[in-house]
Amino acid sequence: MTTKQPVLLKPFERPEYAYEKLRRCRGCAAYTVLQEKECPSCHKHKLIPLEHEALSRAKLSMWFERLVVLVLGVAAVYFAGEDVPLLALALGGGILALVLLWRVQLRMLPQQTLRRLGQMLEREGDRIVHGLMEDREDAIEVFRSGDKPRTYEMLREIGYLMRTDPIKMEQVLLLQTFILRKDMDLMLEPLLMDHFNVDLAAYIGEIARLQRDLIKEKTFRYVMVYESEFRRMEGGEDILALVAAAAVRRSRYVKLYPHLLMRYAHRLPKDRFMRLYRIIAERPAAYRDELVTETYRVYKEKYQV
Amino acid sequence: MVTYVCIGIVFLFASIRIALYYVRAKRTPEPRELEQTLYTILKQARRDSR
Numbered sequence: 001m002t003t004k005q006p007v008l009l010k011p012f013e014r015p016e017y018a019y020e021k022l023r024r025c026r027g028c029a030a031y032t033v034l035q036e037k038e039c040p041s042c043h044k045h046k047l048i049p050l051e052h053e054a055l056s057r058a059k060l061s062m063w064f065e066r067l068v069v070l071v072l073g074v075a076a077v078y079f080a081g082e083d084v085p086l087l088a089l090a091l092g093g094g095i096l097a098l099v100l101l102w103r104v105q106l107r108m109l110p111q112q113t114l115r116r117l118g119q120m121l122e123r124e125g126d127r128i129v130h131g132l133m134e135d136r137e138d139a140i141e142v143f144r145s146g147d148k149p150r151t152y153e154m155l156r157e158i159g160y161l162m163r164t165d166p167i168k169m170e171q172v173l174l175l176q177t178f179i180l181r182k183d184m185d186l187m188l189e190p191l192l193m194d195h196f197n198v199d200l201a202a203y204i205g206e207i208a209r210l211q212r213d214l215i216k217e218k219t220f221r222y223v224m225v226y227e228s229e230f231r232r233m234e235g236g237e238d239i240l241a242l243v244a245a246a247a248v249r250r251s252r253y254v255k256l257y258p259h260l261l262m263r264y265a266h267r268l269p270k271d272r273f274m275r276l277y278r279i280i281a282e283r284p285a286a287y288r289d290e291l292v293t294e295t296y297r298v299y300k301e302k303y304q305v
Numbered sequence: 306m307v308t309y310v311c312i313g314i315v316f317l318f319a320s321i322r323i324a325l326y327y328v329r330a331k332r333t334p335e336p337r338e339l340e341q342t343l344y345t346i347l348k349q350a351r352r353d354s355r
């Protein structure tokens with residue numbers, strides 16, 4: 001086993017929508033998710049969030065429309081010449097059209113921005129993919145230079161959008177070389193893979209020990225699907241017991257994963273087991289019979305005085 | 306005469322643009338859909354590259 005190193009990780013900023021992570025270069029139209037100041041491909045300081053680009057495109061086309069109305073309005077006034085009623089009509093008509101258009105445009109700006117954003121995603125999909133690939137190359141470069149925490153931070157950004165098993169695996173492998181702490185900004189569900197992975201299993205165990213709130217439905221499901229693989233690995237039973245202990249924090253999980261709890265009730269630490277016991281004793285009818293029986297049995301055997 | 310034509314075009318242009326805004330507003334994608342589009346693009350890329 002390799003020795004683990006203490007590290008300082010920057011907190012991860014979770015955006016409301018994944019595309020908020022993307023930034024586009026005004027100089028060369030390259031995309032990146034890395035939070036660098038300069039563009040990774042042309043090195044200019046011209047990276048702006050994708051939404052800002054969409055907003056300015058929407059605004060630009062609105063300005064163009066207003067310009068058309070303005071030019072035609074001015075022409076109308078010009079050709080009206082000395083004819084005062086006609087002049088008034090041209091002036092009034094032009095201003096009215098401009099104000100109407102402007103008001104509608106203002107109201108439609110949010111929708112137009114989203115529409116532009118959609119267009120950019122569709123038209124520049126290849127560029128986005130290419131940008132993320134380049135980001136990954138950069139991460140590999142940083143890894144070669146020996147900066148593992150930074151590599152992990154980069155992969156975390158890339159992996160947030162590109163949810164592929166290789167990128168997840170690389171993150172898990174790096175995390176396994178760090179000394180993890182309770183106060184670290186860690187994540188679990190985005191790292192769950194489509195297949196069983198020993199390092200991921202070990203990582204799940206660490207999370208169950210350090211930040212059990214991160215263990216949610218998807219993780220329980222992963223653990224249940226690969227339970228036999230977990231059992232076969234070294235220390236796997238301990239991991240399963242830790243995950244079972246994490247399930248006890250909500251009665252909902254007790255209801256959803258009775259098999260897990262049934263098999264590991266006898267291995268739960270005392271406080272966790274007593275919590276399970278209280279949850280079940282409160283409304284035994286709500287839980288699987290076998291789980292209720294097993295919980296009472298363990299209670300009698302280990303804790304009843 | 307030219308003034309009438311210009312004003313006519315101004316109103317025609319403005320009303321077409323305004324109408325277009327309203328038509329498009331109905332088909333504006335939700336942020337969630339855009340996020341999904343992005344994930345789909347990246348997923349397809351993964352398949353193509355392998």
Ligand SMILES: [Zn+2]
Binds near residue numbers: 028041043
């Ligand atoms: Zn650039």
